[in-house]
Amino acid sequence: MEKWSDNKAWFLVLPVVLLVAFNAVIPLMTVVNYSVQDIFDPAHRIFVGMEWYREMLHNSRLHDALVRQFIFSGLVLLIELPLGVFVALTMPRKSGWKTSTALVLIALPLLIPWNVIGTIWVIFLRPDIGLLGRFIDHTLGIHFDYPTVPMEAWISVMMMEVWHWTPLVVLLAYAGLRSIPDAYYQAASIDGASRWAVFFYIELPKMRGVLTIAILLRFMYSFLIYTEPFVLTGGGPGDSTTFLSIYLVKMAVGEFDVGRAGAFSIIYFLIVLAFCYVFYQVLLRAGTGEKQ
Amino acid sequence: MARITFDHIAHSYYPKPKGPHDYALKEIDTIWEDGGAYALLGPSGCGKTTLLNVISGLLKPSRGRVLYDDKDVTTLTPEQRNIAQVFQFPVLYDTMTVYDNLAFPLRNRGVNKTDIDQRVREVAEILDLSADLKRRAANLSADAKQKISLGRGLVRSDVAAVLFDEPLTVIDPHLKWHLRRKLKEIHDQLNLTLIYVTHDQVEALTFADKVIVMFEGEIVQIGTPEELVENPQHKFVGYFIGSPGMNFLPCTIEGHHARVEDVTIALAPEIAELGSRSSGELELGIRPMHLKVHATPVENAVPVTVKTVEDQGSFKILTAALNGYSVQARLREEQPVPTDKAWVQFPVERTKLFADQRLIA
Numbered sequence: 001m002e003k004w005s006d007n008k009a010w011f012l013v014l015p016v017v018l019l020v021a022f023n024a025v026i027p028l029m030t031v032v033n034y035s036v037q038d039i040f041d042p043a044h045r046i047f048v049g050m051e052w053y054r055e056m057l058h059n060s061r062l063h064d065a066l067v068r069q070f071i072f073s074g075l076v077l078l079i080e081l082p083l084g085v086f087v088a089l090t091m092p093r094k095s096g097w098k099t100s101t102a103l104v105l106i107a108l109p110l111l112i113p114w115n116v117i118g119t120i121w122v123i124f125l126r127p128d129i130g131l132l133g134r135f136i137d138h139t140l141g142i143h144f145d146y147p148t149v150p151m152e153a154w155i156s157v158m159m160m161e162v163w164h165w166t167p168l169v170v171l172l173a174y175a176g177l178r179s180i181p182d183a184y185y186q187a188a189s190i191d192g193a194s195r196w197a198v199f200f201y202i203e204l205p206k207m208r209g210v211l212t213i214a215i216l217l218r219f220m221y222s223f224l225i226y227t228e229p230f231v232l233t234g235g236g237p238g239d240s241t242t243f244l245s246i247y248l249v250k251m252a253v254g255e256f257d258v259g260r261a262g263a264f265s266i267i268y269f270l271i272v273l274a275f276c277y278v279f280y281q282v283l284l285r286a287g288t289g290e291k292q
Numbered sequence: 293m294a295r296i297t298f299d300h301i302a303h304s305y306y307p308k309p310k311g312p313h314d315y316a317l318k319e320i321d322t323i324w325e326d327g328g329a330y331a332l333l334g335p336s337g338c339g340k341t342t343l344l345n346v347i348s349g350l351l352k353p354s355r356g357r358v359l360y361d362d363k364d365v366t367t368l369t370p371e372q373r374n375i376a377q378v379f380q381f382p383v384l385y386d387t388m389t390v391y392d393n394l395a396f397p398l399r400n401r402g403v404n405k406t407d408i409d410q411r412v413r414e415v416a417e418i419l420d421l422s423a424d425l426k427r428r429a430a431n432l433s434a435d436a437k438q439k440i441s442l443g444r445g446l447v448r449s450d451v452a453a454v455l456f457d458e459p460l461t462v463i464d465p466h467l468k469w470h471l472r473r474k475l476k477e478i479h480d481q482l483n484l485t486l487i488y489v490t491h492d493q494v495e496a497l498t499f500a501d502k503v504i505v506m507f508e509g510e511i512v513q514i515g516t517p518e519e520l521v522e523n524p525q526h527k528f529v530g531y532f533i534g535s536p537g538m539n540f541l542p543c544t545i546e547g548h549h550a551r552v553e554d555v556t557i558a559l560a561p562e563i564a565e566l567g568s569r570s571s572g573e574l575e576l577g578i579r580p581m582h583l584k585v586h587a588t589p590v591e592n593a594v595p596v597t598v599k600t601v602e603d604q605g606s607f608k609i610l611t612a613a614l615n616g617y618s619v620q621a622r623l624r625e626e627q628p629v630p631t632d633k634a635w636v637q638f639p640v641e642r643t644k645l646f647a648d649q650r651l652i653a
Contacts, residue, residue, distance in 0.1 A: 186350050187383040190370045191444065192400035201385040201396075 028269075035262030052263035062264065064239065065247040069223060072157075072243060076222040077215060079162055084169025084214065085207070089199070091174055103174070106167045118231025121160045125232075146233070150240035153233045157241055160228055165218060172214045176207035216279045223272065244268055294360040294452040294485065296324045296347060301356035303342055309354070316342045317353070318509040324487075324502075326361075329479045331500035332489045335532070339509040340489045341457055347487065348455050349373045360452050376445040377455040381462060382437035386430040390421055393429050394443045401448075415443045418478060434462050442471070446478060453485040460495065472499055493533050505529050521579070527649040530577050536609060536620045539583070540646070543576045550576045550645065553615040555594050557638045563645050563652060572648030582642035583621035585610060586635045587628050593635035601629055610634070 035052055039045040056062055087106070092099050109117070124130045127137035127144060136144040146152040180202065188198045226245040229235065235242035235250070242250070248268060252261035303317040312318060316339045324330055332340040345351035346358060349370040357366045365373050376397070385393050394412045403411075416422045419439045424432065429440055438459065445454050456475075460468045476499060479486050490496050496503050497517040505513045505520065505528070512526035513519075524530040524538065531537030543550040543557075545568040550557045557576060559567070567574055586593055596612035596619060608623040612634055621636060623629065645652045 181381070181383075183379040183381060183383050186370070186377070187379060187441075187444075189350070190348065190375065190377050191397040192371045193396070194400070197400070201387060205386045 031262045031265050033262075034258045035266055038259050048259070052259045053267070056260060056263045056267060061239065061247065062244075065242055065244050068240075068242065069244045072161075072225070073219055073222040075158060076161055076165070076218055079158070080166045080169050080218055081211065081214060083162065084166050085173045085211070087166070087170045088173035088177055089203070091170075091177075093177065095178075103171070106170050108167075109164050110167050112164075114227035115231050117160065117164055118228045121156065121228075121232050125156055148237050150237055153237060153241050157229050157232060160232060161222065161225070164228065165221065168217065169214045172210045173207055176210035177203060180206045212283060216283060219275070219279070220272070223275070295326045296453065296485070297357075297359035298322050299357040299359060301343075301346060301353045301358065303339075303346060303351065303353040303355075315354075315509055317346070320356070320511060322511060322514065324485070327483045327485055329476070329486045329499060329501045330488065331496035331503045332487065332506060333491070333493060333496040333503050333532075334506035335491055338506045340491075340506050343506070344377075344455050344457055344487065344489050347453070348375050348377045350377075374448075374451055375453050375455060376448055376451045378441050378445040378457065378459045380458045382434065382441045384429045384437055384440055386428075388429055389425065390416070390427055390429050390432070390440055391425040393440050394421075394425075394447050397444055397448055411447055411449065415447050418446070418474060419443050435464065435467055438462055439471070442475075446482075446484075449482065451484065453487055456486065456488045458490055459488075460490075468495075475499065493535075497533075505532065507532075523644075523651065523653065524577070525651045527575065527577070527646050530579075530644075530646075534579060534581075536580055538577045538579050539619050541576045541614065541617050541619070543574050543645075545574065550574075550643075552576065552617065555615060557594065557643065558592065558640050559643055559645060560640055566652045567645045567647065570647040570652060572650075575646045575649075576638075577644045577646050578638055578642055580609065580620045581622040582639055583619070584637040584639065585621045585623055585627070585630065586637070587630040589635050590637065593637045596634050596636055598630055598632055598634050612636070 036047060036049060037045045038048050091102060112120070125133040125144075125146060127133040133144060136142050144152060146156040184202050184206075185198065188202055193201070224245060225243060226249065229241050229243060230246055230249075233241045235246040239247075245268075248261060248264055251257050251264060298320045301317060301320040302315055304315045306314045309315055318339075320343065332343060334340045342351065346353050349365065349368055349372070352367065357364050359365065360373065370377070385396060388396070391412060394415060395408050398408045398411060412425075413422070416425055419442060421436070421439055421443060424436065429437065432440070442456075442459060445456070460471060463471060472495060475486065475488075478484070488496070488499050490499075497520075501516065502514055503517060503520055504511055505526075507526070507528040513524065513529045515523075515525075520529055520533050524533065527538075527540060530540065541552045543552045545551070545559075545564055546556065548559055548561050548564045550559050550564070550567075559576075584593075589595070594614060596614045598610065598612050599618075600611045601623070602609040602611070606625060608625070608627075608629065610621045610623050610630070612619050612621070614636075619636065
């Protein structure tokens with residue numbers, strides 16, 4: 001190929017380079033910078049190399065938070081996917097004002113700011129004035145005190161998470177269902193297929209693409225969750241609902257331990273990146289279909 | 293297998309149809325015999341798919357009854373009616389193998405394993421799918437996928453009828469011809485009632501014993517391919533069937549002749565008689581292949597001005613002006629091609645008369 005004598009065209013990518021630099025590279029490098037030093041104040045700092053990384057990899061509180069995080073993300077997928085698909089299946093297949101209304105109502109939780117969601121649930125679960133809290137405590141007569149009982153804290157966080165994010169799965173699954181041509185249902189009816197067979201052999205395979213996307217999005221968001229449980233439980237009681245990001249913020253902002261927190265951030269980032277890569281590959285394959 | 297009776301069927305997609313124009317099917321009242329190969333032919337939007345869905349039970353007609361033999365099936369589901377239907381685009385169960393796809397309609401009806409196996413292999417053999425039986429259906433070509441859909445339609449031997457909704461649209465021309473032959477063979481072998489919807493006249497005429505021509509929600513003619521060509525009952529059949537379609541010239545009757553402006557054309561005496569008594573708008577119709585074209589003046593021929601000559605391979609199509617009306621005629625290959633002026637003869641036995649679009653006979 002012919003070489004260009006004039007390379008000024010490279011300046012055209014300058015805006016992108018600047019944007020990415022200020023948006024991603026420089027903040028990330030700051031964190032890397034923190035993670036390899038022990039900083040007392042801006043004037044007194046010592047280079048410590050990999051020490052913070054070694055320490056964080058052996059930190060049992062971090063291990064516990066990671067396990068909690070996986071359990072949380074796993075439960076999110078186990079509950080939200082089947083529930084979302086089920087709700088999508090009960091929606092009418094034809095469009096009309098009823099369908100549109102239902103979609104808007106279902107999507108409402110997705111439009112609420114995340115810290116407001118936490119606040120809504122704090123009030124909702126209060127045993128004295130909260131609708132659900134008072135119902136459980138007063139009407140059902142079950143003593144409910146999520147700020148002090150770990151199991152109840154988990155149930156509360158899960159309920160909030162399911163309420164907040166299942167609509168996303170519903171929307172995706174519904175879009176998948178809508179794209180199935182009528183002929184498939186007609187053929188199934190002529191072939192004498194049962195409702196279960198229609199779901200298993202037509203609807204589920206046709207929803208595969210959107211459900212893969214739903215799994216990816218739900219896993220990543222739930223793995224990075226911070227705001228809602230922070231507002232609702234603050235990671236407590238004890239450490240029982242302290243997920244990775246909550247622990248990280250406690251360390252960085254609460255204890256101002258920027259060296260450890262920097263190393264932790266980088267490890268967290270690498271875990272997320274690894275999952276992103278795996279999911280991206282899965283998504284590409286789901287897009288092209290299996291080839292033999 | 294069953295005889296299908298339509299007892300004053302009409303259908304509208306509107307909940308409250310206001311007039312005839314709101315009806316996709318106007319009034320269908322006819323009987324189709326058991327074991328026939330029928331083709332439903334008509335342009336897009338003429339109601340042929342609607343009629344097919346009424347037969348299969350996917351659609352309940354607004355009025356009238358559908359009977360299989362003597363049983364009223366109007367309110368029954370497709371499954372209860374025991375019919376099979378193949379759609380325009382391949383409908384597959386993606387996650388199943390080809391074998392499971394073909395076996396699916398039988399399994400749902402609790403047929404025993406050995407019978408299923410025998411039947412699936414038989415159908416796969418007919419459709420040349422035997423080599424692919426173990427493959428995942430999703431990975432096959434569009435042709436093969438549509439063959440599987442056809443196979444699912446044919447796999448049940450006890451069906452009342454097999455309905456095809458333009459099933460060969462997605463198939464390439466060569467294979468199309470091949471599959472059409474296959475369907476015809478299957479029909480002859482199994483003696484199933486087959487109903488085939490298409491807008492392609494070649495497909496309809498080669499496939500069916502009886503062709504049902506539909507136009508604007510009505511059946512305009514049911515007949516053998518030959519009847520449709522020789523005696524179109526309706527002007528629409530005349531120009532829809534045949535390539536090019538029938539010539540139509542507005543005319544009046546004078547004695548035993550039709551007059552088109554200042555030209556007179558001889559008619560059969562009894563047709564002229566009937567024509568002179570009918571009140572509607574009269575038109576003379578003749579197939580291009582029946583017009584005799586001469587390059588020199590001959591007796592009883594009408595002079596025309598040649599406009600174009602199109603070579604179609606084994607024959608040529610001549611387009612000419614007759615008193616301002618366009619007339620098309622078919623020239624044989626060896627025939628001399630008239631250049632400027634030509635003279636056409638209208639053979640009396642081939643010249644038809646139409647009143648208000650309907651044939652007078």
